[in-house]
Amino acid sequence: MEILKVSDLKKTYTSRMGGSQVQALKGVTFSVETGEYVAIMGESGSGKTTLLNILAALDKPTGGSVMLDEKNLAEVKDSALASFRRENLGFVFQEFNLLDTFSLRDNILLPLVLSGKSVAEMKEKLAPIAASLGIEKILDKYPYEVSGGQKQRAAAARALITHPKIILADEPTGALDSQSSSDLLRVFEQMNRDGQTILMVTHSTDAASHANRVLFIRDGVVFHQIYRGDCTNEQLYQKISDTLTMLRKGGEVR
Amino acid sequence: MRLYAKMAAQNIRSNARFFAPRMGTEAGLIACFYIMLTLAMDDRMRRVKGGEYLPTFMWMGVAVLALLSAVLMLYINRFLMKQRKREFGVYNVLGMEKRHVGRVLFFENLFSSLLSVAGGLGAGMIFYKLCSLVICRLLQTDAVAGFYYVTPGTVIPTAVFFLLLDFCIFIFNRISIALMKPVELLQSRSAGEKEPKVRWVMLGLGLVSLGSGYAIALATQSPLEALAVFFLAVLLVIVGTYFLFVAGSIFVLKTLKKNENFYYRSQNMPAVAGLLYRMKQNAVGLASIAILATGVLVMISTTVTLYAGYEGVLNKNYPQNLYFEAGFSKEDGTSQSLSPEELERMVRGTADKNGVEIKAIEQNEYLYAAYLLQDHTLYVSGEVDDYNMTDVGNYFFITADTYHKLSGDTVDLAKQEIAVCSMYDPSGIKDITGTLTIHGTAYDIRQNLYHFPISASYLASSFACYGVVVSDEQVLNDIYLAQKEANGKYASEMTRRIAVTFADYDKAAAVGDSLDADLRAALKEMSDEGDVIQYNLNTRWNAKEALLGMFGTLLFLGVLLGAVCLFATALIIYYKQISEGYEDRSRFQIMEKIGMSHQEVKQTIRKQVLLVFFLPLAVAGLHMAVVFPLLTRIMRVLMLFSVKLFACCTLGTFTVFALVYVLIYLGTSKTYYQIVR
Numbered sequence: 001m002e003i004l005k006v007s008d009l010k011k012t013y014t015s016r017m018g019g020s021q022v023q024a025l026k027g028v029t030f031s032v033e034t035g036e037y038v039a040i041m042g043e044s045g046s047g048k049t050t051l052l053n054i055l056a057a058l059d060k061p062t063g064g065s066v067m068l069d070e071k072n073l074a075e076v077k078d079s080a081l082a083s084f085r086r087e088n089l090g091f092v093f094q095e096f097n098l099l100d101t102f103s104l105r106d107n108i109l110l111p112l113v114l115s116g117k118s119v120a121e122m123k124e125k126l127a128p129i130a131a132s133l134g135i136e137k138i139l140d141k142y143p144y145e146v147s148g149g150q151k152q153r154a155a156a157a158r159a160l161i162t163h164p165k166i167i168l169a170d171e172p173t174g175a176l177d178s179q180s181s182s183d184l185l186r187v188f189e190q191m192n193r194d195g196q197t198i199l200m201v202t203h204s205t206d207a208a209s210h211a212n213r214v215l216f217i218r219d220g221v222v223f224h225q226i227y228r229g230d231c232t233n234e235q236l237y238q239k240i241s242d243t244l245t246m247l248r249k250g251g252e253v254r
Numbered sequence: 255m256r257l258y259a260k261m262a263a264q265n266i267r268s269n270a271r272f273f274a275p276r277m278g279t280e281a282g283l284i285a286c287f288y289i290m291l292t293l294a295m296d297d298r299m300r301r302v303k304g305g306e307y308l309p310t311f312m313w314m315g316v317a318v319l320a321l322l323s324a325v326l327m328l329y330i331n332r333f334l335m336k337q338r339k340r341e342f343g344v345y346n347v348l349g350m351e352k353r354h355v356g357r358v359l360f361f362e363n364l365f366s367s368l369l370s371v372a373g374g375l376g377a378g379m380i381f382y383k384l385c386s387l388v389i390c391r392l393l394q395t396d397a398v399a400g401f402y403y404v405t406p407g408t409v410i411p412t413a414v415f416f417l418l419l420d421f422c423i424f425i426f427n428r429i430s431i432a433l434m435k436p437v438e439l440l441q442s443r444s445a446g447e448k449e450p451k452v453r454w455v456m457l458g459l460g461l462v463s464l465g466s467g468y469a470i471a472l473a474t475q476s477p478l479e480a481l482a483v484f485f486l487a488v489l490l491v492i493v494g495t496y497f498l499f500v501a502g503s504i505f506v507l508k509t510l511k512k513n514e515n516f517y518y519r520s521q522n523m524p525a526v527a528g529l530l531y532r533m534k535q536n537a538v539g540l541a542s543i544a545i546l547a548t549g550v551l552v553m554i555s556t557t558v559t560l561y562a563g564y565e566g567v568l569n570k571n572y573p574q575n576l577y578f579e580a581g582f583s584k585e586d587g588t589s590q591s592l593s594p595e596e597l598e599r600m601v602r603g604t605a606d607k608n609g610v611e612i613k614a615i616e617q618n619e620y621l622y623a624a625y626l627l628q629d630h631t632l633y634v635s636g637e638v639d640d641y642n643m644t645d646v647g648n649y650f651f652i653t654a655d656t657y658h659k660l661s662g663d664t665v666d667l668a669k670q671e672i673a674v675c676s677m678y679d680p681s682g683i684k685d686i687t688g689t690l691t692i693h694g695t696a697y698d699i700r701q702n703l704y705h706f707p708i709s710a711s712y713l714a715s716s717f718a719c720y721g722v723v724v725s726d727e728q729v730l731n732d733i734y735l736a737q738k739e740a741n742g743k744y745a746s747e748m749t750r751r752i753a754v755t756f757a758d759y760d761k762a763a764a765v766g767d768s769l770d771a772d773l774r775a776a777l778k779e780m781s782d783e784g785d786v787i788q789y790n791l792n793t794r795w796n797a798k799e800a801l802l803g804m805f806g807t808l809l810f811l812g813v814l815l816g817a818v819c820l821f822a823t824a825l826i827i828y829y830k831q832i833s834e835g836y837e838d839r840s841r842f843q844i845m846e847k848i849g850m851s852h853q854e855v856k857q858t859i860r861k862q863v864l865l866v867f868f869l870p871l872a873v874a875g876l877h878m879a880v881v882f883p884l885l886t887r888i889m890r891v892l893m894l895f896s897v898k899l900f901a902c903c904t905l906g907t908f909t910v911f912a913l914v915y916v917l918i919y920l921g922t923s924k925t926y927y928q929i930v931r
């Protein structure tokens with residue numbers, strides 16, 4: 001079943017003085033199935049961030065549509081947007097975006113608190129997630145007291161706790177060292193095996209090689225995609241890096 | 255050099271949000287400083303009726319203001335520097351050396367300083383005339399002629415003081431920049447802070463301190479004790495306020511956090527966690543605001559009450575219009591040459607000469623003598639060898655009958671009983687209780703009085719002063735004769751006191767100076783002939799002038815300093831809001847990304863801001879309410895007895911203060927929203 005359907009998505013930025021126009025997205029079309037783990041790759045300026053912002057309902061497209069679980073994002077009212085995002089989407093950011101005034105526990109519980117859930121329900125939901133991410137012991141610590149990898153796992157727990165329809169991850173390994181990165185990617189794989197749909201934007205070949213499918217964006221359009229098929233992570237890594245080399249040479253992909 | 259100057263000017267313009275309040279504040283302080291200094295030195299003002307109190311009080315005000323200015327400017331500077339450290343770090347990274355940054359800082363400081371001094375002095379000169387008019391109005395005299403009073407004698411010291419203050423601040427900043435590493439400059443704003451722990455000892459001390467301060471304020475009954483314990487109570491309350499804000503706030507917030515059903519609510523969690531996170535730096539600021547606010551309330555409400563109640567004080571102390579007192583020797587109760595009839599004739603003659611009609615004349619007698627007080631016994635000098643200067647005191651003796659006539663109050667005394675009033679003591683007023691032995695006779699002290707009708711001209715000497723009421727004429731005469739014998743040629747004589755009421759008070763007051771002079775001349779003549787030892791003249795109009803002068807000047811000072819304190823409060827709040835706004839912005843951005851709506855963000859902010867704002871006001875109100883009974887008793891020492899008047903003035907002051915406070919709140923929270931949004 002298609003959980004996310006993006007059709008002919010366009011976004012044009014007009015400079016402040018109304019002069020020049022920049023087309024960030026020129027018609028992006030793709031869809032994500034329930035339980036899929038999709039990575040979107042592209043260089044800086046390819047339109048990745050714009051795409052993610054539109055998917056996260058932080059920005060509005062100038063054309064095309066985004067359907068999340070058969071609901072058009074454009075039809076969600078502004079006043080209901082915050083709760084819509086809270087209940088349907090989970091976010092993992094490059095710079096973690098944990099609040100330094102909250103302990104990790106409170107950071108993870110924040111979406112539930114905002115939704116007005118009962119304390120009992122919060123505890124019930126937190127326990128398994130914290131256990132599977134291996135952060136039960138550091139829940140009462142504050143963000144500045146733990147490592148980057150632990151912060152990102154807490155952020156992942158925060159994204160998971162509402163059981164969102166899809167998790168949007170923006171360069172989740174971007175601020176992590178290689179050990180923490182591979183730990184986090186294993187966590188993502190695990191989450192995906194448990195049935196969580198994940199859409200990850202990255203330009204790390206390593207990060208992308210953990211996904212089921214990799215989309216390449218260049219100059220505002222989906223340029224190419226690779227399916228994992230029966231490949232191992234290593235084989236997929238090789239395929240991705242071949243594709244990136246081709247892209248960089250500017251040639252057409254077979 | 256021109257480049258640095260240009261950069262400095264550019265910085266001031268682009269950082270107007272920080273610089274404008276700083277320059278405005280400095281200009282305001284300079285204007286107040288200039289006005290007070292000029293009032294202290296303006297001869298024309300001193301010659302105004304009642305104006306003789308101006309120099310003393312205004313110099314006091316200048317000293318307080320100088321201290322307040324230094325503290326306030328340092329506070330603002332610390333805040334400004336904290337906000338701008340990042341900017342300096344960027345300069346450093348961009349290749350400017352510290353000495354270059356120092357030069358930019360120097361020019362910034364110079365420009366803002368010169369602008370403030372120019373603006374402040376300008377405003378001071380403009381408002382000086384207004385202030386002098388206000389004072390003349392308060393003193394109920396005609397305004398002084400002439401418009402402006404500008405002398406280098408007040409302009410230069412004011413400018414020099416503030417330029418010097420700014421220069422010290424610059425040196426301080428230059429040194430702190432020199433000690434900084436560029437990386438630290440870049441990072442200084444993002445340092446994490448540990449969650450504060452509840453400091454139980456501090457919490458306990460705070461509770462005990464505030465509790466005992468309150469207990470003292472509520473339990474002290476005697477006005478004299480009240481005056482003595484006032485500063486202790488103030489100190490305890492200040493310490494208690496600081497400790498409770500620092501330790502108590504964290505205790506309360508932690509308790510709230512422990513209550514999960516309360517804490518895990520979208521409207522509570524961000525506010526509680528945010529407050530807890532920054533309480534360590536906030537608590538001191540909030541406590542300062544609360545104490546400043548209490549200070550403003552006490553200062554303004556008491557001075558307003560004193561001024562509004564001067565008439566009551568006058569009526570209490572001068573029920574009649576004119577008094578004069580003449581000392582004379584007498585044996586067995588009769589004067590040798592100064593008969594009551596003779597004196598009355600003299601007064602009537604003088605009144606006729608000046609064309610005013612006398613309604614009533616009353617005469618009474620009292621004894622005024624010096625003693626040493628040791629072990630509940632009064633000794634004359636020579637009777638004890640070993641004594642301190644603090645044992646020396648002046649004593650008034652009157653009969654119960656005279657006391658009743660002069661004050662309207664009644665004391666019931668048996669032959670062996672007396673009533674004692676401790677009027678003044680440079681080493682701190684204390685009551686004498688139990689018994690008092692005078693010339694070999696032990697008298698029981700039946701009661702302590704808090705007001706003695708004969709006092710005005712004898713207060714403020716360097717010795718203690720007591721009033722003693724004895725049962726009747728015979729006891730008074732016994733004491734007089736015993737004293738005369740003991741002191742020999744240094745003996746004190748009886749004093750005859752004449753109180754005159756005129757038919758038309760205003761008419762008499764109008765010719766007051768001439769009445770004064772004629773009476774003095776007549777008395778002098780009489781004393782040359784007979785055995786009048788000394789004489790003394792007091793009039794209600796002179797007393798009114800003195801009271802108005804003192805209370806009016808105090809009111810002006812209280813209101814001006816109160817306004818400065820209020821402004822300081824506003825400024826602390828403003829800068830606090832701004833610095834917190836910048837810190838909170840990123841937090842609220844994250845919350846919005848996670849799924850908090852604009853509406854929820856706004857609610858959370860409002861909750862936090864309201865709490866931070868109105869907690870100090872509430873605490874100030876509570877302090878004021880508790881200190882109120884203590885203050886009413888102290889006001890009684892100053893002869894102000896109307897609790898109702900004081901209550902009205904205090905309530906009025908609080909209302910005005912709260913209104914201004916709300917305005918400050920509305921103004922600064924707008925800036926805060928603008929930053930956060």
